[in-house]
Amino acid sequence: MSSSLEKNMLILRSSDGEEFIVPEVVAVMSKAIKNMVEDECASNTIPVPNVDANILAMVIEFCKKHDESEAEAASDLKTFDSEFVNRGQEALYDLITxxxxxxxxxxxxxxxxxxxxMIxxxxxxxxxxxxxxxxxxxILTSNFIWNIWCDRDFD
Amino acid sequence: MDTADSLTTVDHGGGGGTTISAVHPDILQTHILTRLDGPTLASAASTSSQLRALSSQDHLWRYICNDKWPSTAHPRVRRLISSFPSAHRSFISDSFPSLDHRHPLRRSPPNRRHTSPPPSQLFSAVDLHYQTKPVLSKALATETITGLMLGADFRIDLLDPKETVPMPVNLDFRDDTCESDLEENLTLSWIVIDPVRNRAANFSSFRPVSVDRNWLTGDIELRYVTVLPGDRRGEVLQCCAIVTCGGREGGGLHVREVSLQVEDMEGKNLGWEESLVILLEAVEGGKRRIGKRGGEKEGYEMCLKMKKERSERKKRRQKRLEVASIATAVTIFVAFWVFVVIRILQFLHLV
Structure with missing residues (x-):
């Protein structure tokens, strides 16, 4: 697909400069990267701005697992997913972004x-x-004020 | 809520960055809010002004509405709902909670009721579910004029006389557990829509309040009763949605009849004119129950208790009357004999 000489390996660089070497099949699970690869505007290092190393590592882990286990049982993938998303809120929001x-x-x-x-x-x-x-x-104070407000007689 | 909203602008030192506003509003709206159910979406919408703005999109509420009540997807009902003040959101807030039987136990006096002519059509959106499986979803427009002209009993029939709907589960009709099974699992929602004032209300108790088997035909009759205030204090009316299930030749069940009617305390059907007024009043001014479901049966039991008390009162009064009349009779009898004896004594004395 790509004319890259890297034997289908791509290097992703996170916003804080760390580099990750990932197989192309894993990287193209991201539509954005896929488009870049298909348009051949990607040199072998693809910058991934806005995403720091920590989060990028998690995303890559997820993509790898999904790529590997395509042949595996779907239930296995489900348990992995549910474990994967079981994180603190901050990481969760960063991952979503x-x-x-x-x-x-x-x-x-x-x-x-x-x-x-969760909600x-x-x-x-x-x-x-x-x-x-x-x-x-x-919550307690606003609730208190709200209750006083509600207890007024309107008629 | 405004007091609370002003507080959101305060920067919370401890949990900075972990609020859900870290997520882009577009993602929130298209990916997260669409996955919430009705009550959660409603409470999420009242947590902050940002979430409120995001969740005011009508399509979010439309999904929930159509998911919960498939009958509302009918184009005609949808057109009606779109003319509600805030479309599907108003419709849900009107029809999701059941009507509260505890609130006014008395209707407003007749001279204070506004007497606009009843709408020429009354719309019903009815959904019958067995657990989560839909059994029957139907939207129905009922002409009110013919009923009013004929002065007939008020009754809205959902199915045509010969139409039946099969149950999606295999239940043995003759089995005794069948009744309790249906009582547990068969839920009904009957939403009446007033097309003039753009309001709606749910007149079903969600779960049946009573299950009876017809002794002659063996059909199972499930009643979903909403208690409505009557004219005088201590008087209540019942709005009954009745589902009748019958057996099939090849085994299994089917729904034969689904109807709505308004009854007074003696179980007498009220006429079209009165029923319409009562229903529309309840749609417009009936208090919706706040909080969780589960009080419907209690309302029905209260109604039964009132009925019993009423009949007991009547019986007591009758008994008292009886005693009084017997006492009068005895007095007259005694007086007569005393009179006679005195006359005889007088007569003897004179002789």
């Missing part, structure tokens, strides 16, 4: 599904504390 930016559909789907599962069934206060960084005292 990276997956969206690099256009890795499977990863984005798995991550968003996970976030949606599902939670109350307003719970969501505020967990996802919007509210502190408990804020």
């Amino acid at each position: 990276a997956a969206n930016f690099r256009d890795v559909k499977e990863l984005l789907d798995a991550l968003c599904q996970n976030v949606a599962e 599902k069934g939670k109350s307003v206060h719970h969501i505020r504390i967990q996802f919007l960084g509210y502190q408990l005292f804020e």
Whole structure:
């Protein structure tokens, strides 16, 4: 496909300068990289701005697993996915941003599904504390004020 | 909520960067919010102004609506819903919660009710589910004018007399467990839409409140009752959605009848005129229950209790009347004899 002499290996450089050598088949799981390779505008080093080494390593791990296990059982992949997305929120959001930016559909789907599962069934206060960084005292005070407001007689 | 929103602008030192706003709004909207269910989307929308703005897109609510009630995907119903104040969101907030039976136990007095003419058509969106499997989804427009003219009993029939719908599960009709199984798993939603005022309400109790077997035909009759306030204090009306299931020759079940009617406490069907007024009042002003489901049966039981109390009161009154009349009779009888005896004594004395 590519005229690259690297025996189908590509080098990805993260935003903080670290380089990762990955097989082309793995790299092209990202649509953005695939387009670059197909257009042959990629030299053997592809810069991946906005994504730092940590996150890039995770994305590559995910892509590798998905590429390898194409022949494997789907249930195996599912358990891997569920373990993979089971991370702290910060990493999760960074991964989502990276997956969206690099256009890795499977990863984005798995991550968003996970976030949606996390939100599902939670109350307003719970969501505020967990996802919007509210502190408990804020919830309590706002709740207090809101209750006083609601207890007024409107008629 | 405004008080809370102003607080979001404060930078939270401890958890900086871990808020969901780190995710690009487009991703939030197209990938995360679309995966939420109705109640969660509603609570997510009330957490912050950003999420509220993102979740105000109608298509998010339309997915939820069509997923929960497939009958709302009918083009006619969809057109009706699109004229609601905020389209599908208003529709869901109107029809998702059940009507609260505890709230006013009395209707507003007749002189304070506004008396606009009833709409010429009443729309119903009905969905019957066995667990999560759809059994029947149908949107129906009912002409009100013929019923009003004829003065007939109010009854909306969903199925044609000869039409039946097979149940997606294999249940033995003659089995006794069949009834409890249906009671557990068969859920109904009957949404009545007022096309004039653009409001809707769900008149089904979601799960059946009573299951009876017809002694003659052996059909199973499931009643989904919503309790509505009556005219006088302590009087209630029932809006009954009735599902009748019958057996099939080859085994298995099918749904024979699905209907809606309004009954008073004695179980008498109210006429079209009164029923329409009551239904539309409930659609417009009925309090929706806040919180989780599960109080519907309690409402029905309260209704039954009231009915029992009422009949007991009646019986007591009758008994009292009986005692009084007996007492009167005895008094008259005694008085008569006393009178007679006195006359005889007087007579004897005189002699």
